[in-house]
Amino acid sequence: MKLLVGWGLSGPSFTPHTDATARVGEPTWGRSELLRDLELRLGLPREDALASVRVPRWYARIAKLPSPNAFYAKSFEVDPLGTAQMLLAWRDALIESGWNGLRIAGGGDRLDALAAIEGCSEIALPLGTADRLVRAGLNLRTSSSKTPLYDDIALVEPRALWSQRWQQLFSLLETSGTRIVEMRPDFPGAPTDTDLGRLQQRMRGETRRSSDKLPPRITGDGSLLLLRGETPAELAELTASLLASWRDDALVIRSLDSAPLEAALLRHHLPSQGRTGSSHWRPAMQVLPLALELAFEPRDPYRVLELLTLPVGPFRGFVGSMLAKAVSRQPGIGGQEWTRRKLGIADTLRQSETRKLTEAGSADAAALAEAHVAERMSRIEEWLEAPGAGKDGAPRATLLALALRIRTWLQQRLATGDPDVYGAAFAQAQALTDALSNETRATFSREDARHLLDTVVRAAHGHALSVECAGRMAHVAHPSAILAPTASVVFWGFVAGTERRPALVPWNHAELNALTTAGVVFPDSGKLLATESDAWRRGVLAARQRVVFVVPSKMKGAAMSPHPMWDEIRARLGLEDSAAIERVTRHAQSLLRSEGPVLSSIVTIRPLALPEGRGEWNLGHDLFTSEDDRGSSATALTTLVSCPLAWVLRERAGLRSGAIAKVAEGPLLNGRLSHRLVEDLFWENAFDLDEEAFGARTDAVLEALIRAEGATLLLPGGAFERAQLVQQIRGAMHELRRYLRSAGFRIASVEEPVQAQSAVGTLHGRLDLRLMDASGNDAVLDLKWGEVTYQDLLKSGSSVQLAAYAQALRSKMSDGRWPPAAYFALASGRVLTVDTRMKAPQTLDGPSLEATWNNVERTAVAVKKSLEQGRVFVAATKRALPLLKALDVSEADHATYFASTREAPCKYCEYPAICGVAWEGFQ
Amino acid sequence: MNAHGLTIVGASAGSGKTYRLTKDAIAAIDPAGEHPIAVEGLLAVTYTKKGHAELAGRIREKLVAAGAFDEAMRLPLAYVGTVHATCLRLLQEFALDAGLSPSVDVVAEDQGALLRQALESALSMDQHKALDDLSARFRLRWNGRIRRHDWLGPVSDIMELARGNRIAPEALPAMAERSAAGLLRLFPAPAKDGPALDKALVKELASTTTALTSRDDGTAVTRIAIELLGEAKKELDGQGRWFVWAELSTIKTSVSCASAVTKLREVAASYETHPRLHTDLRALIFAIFEAARIGLRAYQDWKAQRHVVDYVDMLDGALRLLDHPRVRDELGSRLRLAVIDEFQDTSPIQLALFVKLHELAKRSIWVGDRKQCIFEYAGADPTLMDAVARWVTSSGGTRDALRQNYRSRPELVHACSALFVSALARHDFQRDEVEVAPARPAPQALDHLPPFGLWCLDAGNKLKDAEAIASGVQRLLQNPHATPVVDRATTAVRPLRPGDIAILVATNAETSAVAGALHARGIRVAVARAGLLGTPEGTLADAALRWLLDEDDSLAAAVLDAITGYGGQDSDTWLAARLHDPAGPTSVWRDALGHVRGALGVLSPSEALDEVFAALDAVHLAARWPDPAQRVANLDALRALALHYEDRCAQEREAGTVAGLLRHFDAMRTETLRRDEVLASDDQHVPSDDGAVIVCTYHKAKGLEWPVVVLASLDRGERRNAFEVCPETDCATFNPEEPLAKRWIRYWPWPFSPIKNLPLLTAAEASDEGKRIALREDKERVRLLYVGFTRARDHLVLAVRVAKGKPKTEWLDTLSTERGDPLLELPIDAPDGADDVVRIHADSGQGTAMPARVWRLGSVAAASVAAPPEVHRWFKRPAAPTSDPLRYRITPSNAREDWPELAMPKLGELVPLPAGMPIDAKTAAYDVLGDAVHGFLAADGDGLASIERHARAHRLIVAAGLIGIVRPERLVEAADRLRVFVEARWPGATWHREIPIEAMIASPRGARRVSGTIDLLLETRDGYVIIDHKTFPGTTEAAWRAKTVEFLPQLAAYAEALRRVAGKGVIGCWVHLPVGGGMVEVIA
């Protein structure tokens, strides 16, 4: 066999073989492939020990050695795993450089300490790459075979720069008859009368001091191009359009961020080059960290949401979506909404399972369905509802049980599912199980658990995001994989930071001297850097016609500067003069503006208008005929009379956000918690208690509610808000109780379902509080968080909801009188009303609710009429007329109609991107 | 310690700082130099990453140009980087020596937020309440809008300052004592009888209320006074509220009612002597410092638990590292030159680090400009810089200055020199530190363009200022030839482009206002502004990800419909269809995203976003939307958000999901208080091309330059006073041994928020502390103006609001003589378009007159100005291909799918071998056994000694965990049987085990590649024989045949590939079944 081996040849490469029709026994390999092949031929079993196994073992060795004075002792105390990881890396590098694991004479305390750990062999350390090299060497040396394993090995990098262990292997192979040579790629280069040719000439003469000081003349003939642009997105399109227009062979060096280029190739109908992504964040791999997070109190509702909506997680689909909605509404686990949704899930599952089983002819459908429901419910309990660990941390056994549970679940998934999806996740669960089994700590804080997971378990997992397609252009990830000439070379992502740097050697002069004496030698860092520079130069030298460097100003938000080789090119070509640089530079935006020399074809494209802010939509048919009086709500009525378009989009088109709705927070959450508090206090008759007992109950109930329905307040960063909120709510409850007493009311019901007849149909809703005075007269008290908004609504006669509730209660009453009604502002603990019958400390000036209701009804009728004609008015686009004007209500009658302010309906509206309000500044 | 070997180079704006730094570094490294140092001995610290890239690039370029290739290659071994990168590298290199955790994870989040989190987790509810109560008494930092006071702000400030100055938490109580003592000194001595004062006030309040109510003259001022009395009564019901006293002491009524409140004012004015006020204030100051102490401790624990460090820890760690003997030895032997850039912006702790590095390297060059020390809020300390400068001169160091300006045209250089020599003279700057000589040639073509411009803004507020400025820019751009500029790249004179203009403003809010006004005029703007998620592309990303996670998200679907053009329909038709079919009409995006949903189970959040963009062809959509350049570039900003999210998850060691990314989007678009401004964090891309006008703050303008600079916000009046958390020092001179010694934190809370003008303020201003602050503030305002004035290359415009014939130039007026007279005299009365002069006065009495072009700009609303129609251009895309793509790689084992056109072979002869491989257990994992068998057959090389063959077999069986299932000798026997078979059939054949094969295959859609490894390839004179080993339990011939059929495509692929190797054909294909003991021929 004839091998071509190089450090950059593990992935895609571009070698003289690349275009060969066929070849047998002439592989192109990186270091890892060569090592594995050697092992195979020497009958050495595969050893792929992960860091997750090796680091804890090495850590156990260190922990076993009583060495309080060791140089690493303090660090080990601070961060045992991290220190073990670093020392193991040092040890591996030493072994690869020739260390035999024994004490180095005169090496000093640091090397002695490492030798001591190495000597602690009763704890076995699985083989790392360096150990595998040693093992291969030993076997090669003792092999009885007389035939060489390979005929030839051509090395891309100078043999002297390979590590000691590799060099030993090469010597042994040579002894057995293998010919080892260094490969010198042959690059004919570009014609010397081109810019590229001139640059190549200069680069070839690199080892001597430049004798001809005068820089060559750079003409800007296109053989050397620097493409500049704002971001990879536009440069990818430019690059793809160039590649599509060139008919010759091109090679792309994709050092960084190939996603935009791949997308652009596809759009330019060029074959995909294939792309593999490596990430820690593959969905199945998140099950373990999420579950681990939820093993601790307080449990972050956002994390719960993530687990519920994880595409391949344990709750994906209907169950996850239902529970996610509960958590978005009432962030927490076990609250009212959670319980309600769970019951709903059980019912739905029961019905569908029974139906399925019955259809399949099962005799015992009901019992089997029940068992299925029980299994699904127990998963919810086990994964989400079991109480988490508190301040004292979680016992190791608990975490181990959790890791095992997840491992089992992933194993089941793996049995039927895609290994690409679940394989790495399963390996992680296995690694955590191993690590926890080897752990000496009895309990773990949340931070400990995270750190363990991060240090031992977390590893990136590669996934093929797209595959190479027939006819694809050649590509490499690094220029070290270029060993053959081609017409064009494109350096995609030619930016600083893509160059590889040798690892720093942690040993000082004295230590290095002792090591060298002992035969442990590290390759020279400067020479390694020179090899890296050589590789980049190869990218330029390989081109016969042109080289293109693509440099975006920003890449994923980070400012980019050209790759260091650009400095060298500038120096070699004397491009200090900015004008000369401009001759070889093309800016994507200038090309689009058709400025400067033509490089690629630019076409005019059809603009795409964003939804325009229309004043009126015309749907041409009756939007009320489909009304089946399925009922509406006071909120819907408010929308109807404020922005008919928003009403149509919500009530008729049914546009609603999904499982990932915004989690309730701020005033919305505060209001909901207070509502629930009043409700719970009412059901336990707490309002009848004396002040002190009432206060105690308020505190206790509120605390439980926050845990179950407002757990976002328990998260780090929430304590200040929580403290202020608790104070506010506590104060509000006292004020409410005081008000009820002083005004002579008692709470008759909470959340009582009511109906109101309106001109646009029946409105359904629930009264926050129905109050009753000593004479049995009812009143409405609607709880709201804020104060100013509702005060303004009352003063301006715009409190549609309160009027609707009053109307609903009125329809229940025999005398047809309007009941008194008020808002209770929780933030300030004040009663807001325009009705003196509420006996509030202050009564606001404003129209009666009856008048408000009548006005609303008139507007609603007018809106309805317009909707019946298919005309839908919009509240607040620039082109929208004031609603009453649009409805053709004469100016004189405006006082008898309801009209909201122009912007008010948009404040919480979800549709600005559809009605066009969002885009008015963009057009 | 002395400053021998240390040179401070004063580098005024535009004086070629980077050139000098490069020169010094090259001079040190160049092997052709006199005493060259090793590259590893160079340490060069820059203030920004950009600075680092520029410096490293220049050094490399010069080294290559000088033929010093080796040194250029070795440059990464030098310590060249930002201060943080340098510290990080030191810590990583020497972590174990210093007893630190080697995993130096730097917390990504804003340190202030983390400090607050730690604080709140550590403070008990009682402490919390006590702070609340005390703050309520003083309405500490009162925010009237949300009606909340804020003690968290000063606590956080103290914590941050303590960290930046290496002040131990335990030292804070003493600082509380000093602060309290200092503040209380400003009050008169406390009276003895506090309750008496309370009583007197309550009494007077009641009687005044009666009197005033009865006398109510209906005037607004009296009405307000009556309301105030009512409120005051309520407020005084509980604990004393000191702002109420203060408020009552200044209560106003109409003239006719004035006498009714005289007594009340007198009684209330006694608050300053109220003993309880003194006690409360003291308690508040102590409580705040105590909270900071607790918070700092908790923060340390928090970081230790998480094994993370913050930036200050990094610096602190590096500083401690430099005291470690081994590190000192090592670095002392390595470092030879330390070069520090932007030295004036270093924080005290950084300065301490540089001093230590100098001690080790023995030679340092610190380049900077005291005049440009403007990052005080970020920790720089100008006073310390002044002290350092004095220390260097007095203790053996040298000072040098760059005295030429290569940036601006001569007139501007002269003007700025004249102006700032005078303005800075009263702040201890010598003439030679300020004055520079012009070094840039002035082309004649600029002669008719006056160096100065004056824009008189006819505006009444900031928003109108912005409109007026935007109209000025529009006017500039309408006639670009009237403002010629020198192209920086080509040095040729050319007409003005949008990217040549920069507008400098004081705050981010003003940035947004100006950007908005320009945008409305159709002028592209390069500005750091939030709102990314509210753009069409942000909306697209957000809605698409939501829809991917939940198909029932009908809102997301509708939004996608709307912004992608309603599927080609008009919006009415679309909505009508939607009403008809609530599931929504099918659109192109649904199919495209449907494919992404199929892969969602393996995609990371950022990959999901990339796939969304690719599937929806977001770049093309963006190119078709309004302002396409910004739209397209914003796609990158969105990808940056996703990356930022994943980075944060990594930092926090938490999970990362698409739902989490969406939550991150929400968090980024939410406005939060950052420094003094409420801002969102979803920043849009800032264009860097020359088609966009630049709008930025004075602070962000530092280090940059533009042909035309417009200085705005010149009426900025806000000043700091003594009532803020403030670093203080007891050490007038710089102590290099302990640069941070004797530093302390002072905090005086303003006790009467929101009332400002009270005797306390006057007393504070007259105090030493107050004077120091005022002086610092004055200096800072001058320095910031210096930065602004020196950014312009060709034309400097002063945009000044003129109201009622007077210029609003409160900030500009800080450029004043010793006597406080403004140095600049502006021709604000000149008519529009006039050429006039700006006069620069000097203390010496000599003035300079600089030609200026005057424009009078009104604040016409943008709506009336029509933006030019936009033309959308894009790179041409070829027409769609007609066929689907084919995979490039063909894997023989998957040839049935990958290579369907391959002719399928048939089964041929079946030859039983003398025996099979007996398995000693009932159940065996055949995949594991297969690996072991394969492994042995591959390793059973020619001529191996028997003992070694058995050893290899044994090793493989053990490693596979098959001991007790298969005996190792069975492998050897199976190999022998194969050998006998082969030698009988193809005597003398050469064996190639595990041999890789590759071949290119032509296809109508382009070349494809087949590659694999043949288990055993026999090379005979007549051709090749392929043998593939398959380990499976079947023993009957029927089972063998059935099994072999599965592998026909694989063998066919090998054979086909092999046929393409020139020279020989394939004469046989066999499947070897070692377990059953047979050979099955495949006729390909």
Ligand code: SF4
């Ligand atoms: S954003 Fe405003 S105008 Fe648009 S639909 Fe909603 S409420 Fe109506």
